[in-house]
Amino acid sequence: MWTAFMWGGISASAVVIGALAALFLKIPRRIIGWIMAFGTGTLIGAATFELLGDALNDGGIIPTAIGFTAGAVVYTLFDLLISAKGGAGRKRSERKEGTNQSGLGIFAGTVMDAIPESIMLGASLLAGNGVSVVLVVSIFVSNIPEGLSSTVGLQGSQYSRAKIMLMWLSVLLISAFAALGGYLFLEQLPKEMEAAIGAFAGGGIIAMICSTMMPEAFEEGGPVVGLIASMGLLVSLLLDI
Secondary structure: OHHHHHHHHHHHHHHHHHHHHHHHEEEEEEEHHHHHHHHHHHHHHHHHHHHHHHHHHHHOHHHHHHHHHHHHHHHHHHHHHHHHHHHHOOOOOOOOOOOOOOHHHHHHHHHHHHHHHHHHHHHHHHOOOOOOOOOHHHHHHHHHHHHHHHHHHHHHHHOOHHHHHHHHHHHHHHHHHHHHHHHHHOOOOOOHHHHHHHHHHHHHHHHHHHHHHHHHHHHHOOHHHHHHHHHHHHHHHHHHO
16 A cells, blocks of 8 residues: 555656756756657556556446546646646746746646546556556656756746745655555446546546647757657557566
8 A cells, every 4th residue: 555655756756856956957948858758758658558558458448438538628627727827837947928827826737747647656556566667657757857847937936945845745745645545546446447547547648748748848859859759658668568
């Protein structure tokens, strides 16, 4: 049980690492874009090979399709709401003119991004074969540029270093408890319902990648991000073998 909590915290600790790098190092935005592109590829692989693949095997096409669609729709609706509250640029390292960006919106959006990943990370332990390496690596890699970019956004909103670190440590704890909750809650469900929830998380992750990570990666990293994302997807495939 507490293993799920530990791995949830480990994967989310990359947000804190990214935040520390943004606070104390001068990292070129192009490098941030490249890291984000690699994380995009690994997350696509994790959602496809782990979440959707397992959902299809355990529950069949109908629960998988319903769960995946529902996850994408729910994430999009929440994303629209949080974007209207100032969280639209939570993964952006540059504060753009005319954008309504708030620290609370960035924080809420980051939590929304982290919860589906952490729930399924905890659930991956239910198979009895240990934690999913693909999910851990994918979440960890994608969280580094999120911590980098979001911290720059929070600094632009005049947040102090202490307050920024407190917010990211809160994200770490929330992610750890979400992983623990995923392990405890999904353990009680029938295979079809577990499959639908896994697909739901996959739909939310894919929607998140397309609406937040991909645009930022290309904007900061240029056309080469396509190759980098492809290598991230390949790494995810190799880890799943």
